Amino acid sequence: MSAARAPLVAYACLAASMALVGSYVGLSRLLVASLPVFLLAWLRFAIAALAMLHWVRRVPGEAALSGHDRQLMFWESFLGNFLFSICMLFGVALTSALSAGVVMAAIPAAVALLSRIWLGERISRRTMAAIGCAALGIALLAFARSPAGANGAAPAEPGQAPLQALAGHALLLAAVFCEASYVVIGKRLTGKVSPRRISALINLWGLALVTPLGLWQALSFDFAGVRADTWALLVFYSLAASVATVWLWMKGLAQVPAPQAGVFTVMLPISAAAVGVGLLGEPFGSGHVAALVLALAGLLLATWPARR
Numbered sequence: 001m002s003a004a005r006a007p008l009v010a011y012a013c014l015a016a017s018m019a020l021v022g023s024y025v026g027l028s029r030l031l032v033a034s035l036p037v038f039l040l041a042w043l044r045f046a047i048a049a050l051a052m053l054h055w056v057r058r059v060p061g062e063a064a065l066s067g068h069d070r071q072l073m074f075w076e077s078f079l080g081n082f083l084f085s086i087c088m089l090f091g092v093a094l095t096s097a098l099s100a101g102v103v104m105a106a107i108p109a110a111v112a113l114l115s116r117i118w119l120g121e122r123i124s125r126r127t128m129a130a131i132g133c134a135a136l137g138i139a140l141l142a143f144a145r146s147p148a149g150a151n152g153a154a155p156a157e158p159g160q161a162p163l164q165a166l167a168g169h170a171l172l173l174a175a176v177f178c179e180a181s182y183v184v185i186g187k188r189l190t191g192k193v194s195p196r197r198i199s200a201l202i203n204l205w206g207l208a209l210v211t212p213l214g215l216w217q218a219l220s221f222d223f224a225g226v227r228a229d230t231w232a233l234l235v236f237y238s239l240a241a242s243v244a245t246v247w248l249w250m251k252g253l254a255q256v257p258a259p260q261a262g263v264f265t266v267m268l269p270i271s272a273a274a275v276g277v278g279l280l281g282e283p284f285g286s287g288h289v290a291a292l293v294l295a296l297a298g299l300l301l302a303t304w305p306a307r308r
Contacts, residue, residue, distance in 0.1 A: 013252035014264040017245045022271030024240045025104060026097030027233060028089060029280060034230045037089045039221055042214020043234060044085065045207035048242030055200035062193060072185055073198065077205030080182020085206070087175035094168030096282045098292075101272025102141050103172040105295035106134035108262065108302035110180035118184055126301050133298030137291045142169045144287025199246045262303035269295050 031040055058064070065073070092100045109131040115121040123131075142165060186198075253261050273292055276282040 007255055010252040010255035011264070013248045014256060014261050015267050017248035017252065018264050018267035019271040020240045020245050020248070022101055022104075022268040022273075023275050024237045025088065025092070025100045025268070026272040026275030026280070028237060029092045029097045029100075029276075031230065031234060031237060032089050032093040034226055035234070036217040036221060037086065037093065038210060038213035039217040040089060040234070041082075041085045042207070042210045042218070044238045044241065045081070045203055045210060047235060047238035048203050049200075049207050051239055051243050052196075052200040052203055055196045056204070058197065059194065062197070065193065069193070072188055073202055074205055076182055076185045076198075077202035078209060079178045079185070081202055081206035082209040084175050084178040084182065085210075087171045087178060091168045091171035091175060094164050095172065097276030097280055098273050098282050098284065098288060099141055099165075099169060099276075100172055101269040101276065102288075102291050102295045103138055103169060103176060104179075104272065105265075105269040105299045106138060106173070106176050107179050107183075108265065109134040109298055110176050111183045112302060114177070114180050114184045115187075119187065130298040130301035133294045133301060137294030137298060138169060138173065140287060140294065141291035142166060144285060144291055195246065195250050199242065203242050257305070260305050263300065263305070265303055266296060266299050269299070 028040075035043070088100065091103075109127070112121075112123055112127045113131065116123050249261075252264075269292060273284075277284045
């Protein structure tokens with residue numbers, strides 16, 4: 001492959017990685033309609049653990065994990081895998097795929113905030129503007145009204161729908177800060193361990209943490225009532241969330257600088273919105289459009305490489 005074409009392939013890998021993230025976030029709404037959240041998370045970690053089993057073993061020449069690294073990896077899994085999955089799945093169940101995509105676009109802004117608090121990194125004026133756009137977009141989304149007669153707008157008791165939407169958006173926002181913690185804690189790791197092995201190990205921690213809750217729901221769940229296409233979607237969700245996105249992102253990141261690669265996270269809210277509106281038939285009014293535009297603006301402000 002020529003050197004000129006290599007960056008194009010890398011760009012495609014980065015874009016595909018983030019598009020996969022957005023698509024499985026959006027499609028998870030179908031899964032939570034068929035499977036209890038804790039059982040769904042447990043099955044997801046179990047399928048991914050089988051797929052990443054060959055990543056767990058240390059390769060020749062790789063440094064052993066220190067006690068400090070093991071502690072960091074536990075917290076990275078607890079916040080970035082376990083709590084993120086639970087908050088995201090419950091949040092999507094209470095809102096929509098479109099909402100999840102818009103709120104998830106705030107991850108770079110949340111990373112900047114936590115990096116300031118935990119690592120003492122400076123927040124630039126552009127990043128502050130990104131944080132403002134993300135906050136305004138999420139607030140606008142929480143109060144956005146669905147177009148009259150839109151498909152997917154289910155009737156609810158008076159006062160129930162607004163409270164449900166607020167609770168769902170709060171859970172999605174909690175998922176954003178869980179994922180931001182994952183990124184910030186990852187900055188503290190030594191860098192001597194391969195990203196694939198770290199991904200496999202923290203997935204095993206996530207499996208261990210959710211197993212008691214998953215088994216509790218599995219004991220009373222009717223597995224025979226789940227359709228074959230739901231099982232296929234579960235396998236896609238598990239592999240995309242834990243394997244494909246990691247591999248594609250690392251492959252692209254090998255040839256593209258990290259600040260430039262961050263711009264491709266714009267694919268996350270776009271693909272989630274496309275799944276929600278195009279595939280799931282979710283309502284898409286003017287308030288949703290404005291919230292999505294603000295989310296994309298904030299994401300680009302936070303990730304666009306600064307000029308030298």
